Amino acid sequence: MNQVVPLPRWWLWRPGADVGAARRVAVRRARRERLRPVLVVALLLAAALAVVAPTFWWSAGLACVPLAVVGLVAVLPVRLVEWDVVRAAGPRDVVHCGQFTDPVQRRRAGRLCAHFDALRGAEARRVARVEGLLWRALVALRDSQPVRDAVRRAENRPGLSAAIAETTRELAELDRRLDQFESALRIVAEESDPGHAESALRRVAALDPL
Helix, strand or coil: CCCCCCCCCCCCEEECCCCCHHHHHHHHHHHHHHHHHHHHHHHHHHHHHHHHHCHHHHHHHHHHHHHHHHHHHHHHCCCCCHHHHHHHHCCCCEHHHHHHHHHHHHHHHHHHHHHHHCCCCHHHHHHHHHHEEEEEHHHHHHHCHHHHHHHHHCCCEEEEEEEEHHHHHHHHHHHHHHHHHHHHHHHHHCCHHHHHHHHHHHHHCCCCCC
16 A cells, blocks of 8 residues: 655655656666765876876776775665655656645645545555545646646636636636545544444545546
């Protein structure tokens, strides 16, 4: 089951996403970032040692020392936190807080994730179904941001009123469905009675936020 991290950082992996591939990308990126300053210093130090060495062989030997250190640093294991892996993944595989430029929509998506986090221990099949619905909802919310920005910029342009009105209606319908989905998730999260919570979870699993 996905691990969703509470605000201010949260994310949700696409069900079935290849997290291992993102982890490998994150490892390569971390190694590059770690080696870059070390390599610069090593090259400068190797050049300086080669200049001051009394003979050619001394120059070659001393110059190899900093480069050998770089090699040792390169093979050291990389320590990653999960956020590093999330940032290395593409938008097709993960939705996270950094993809939301609108703070209102970011908080809204974060609330959905927080409610989903409260479903730990519920029936796995239904939680998996809700997880798929949540993924679709978050992707729709994330992808609606450019449309919302375009509508705000075009509000006062003549000749676009009909197109703006239609897009506004579509966004309003999306918001209505997402609000309904969030309300249902919140009820499950706040329900203390196991029987009632299971019944509420069944209703959420039957919803379609889109």
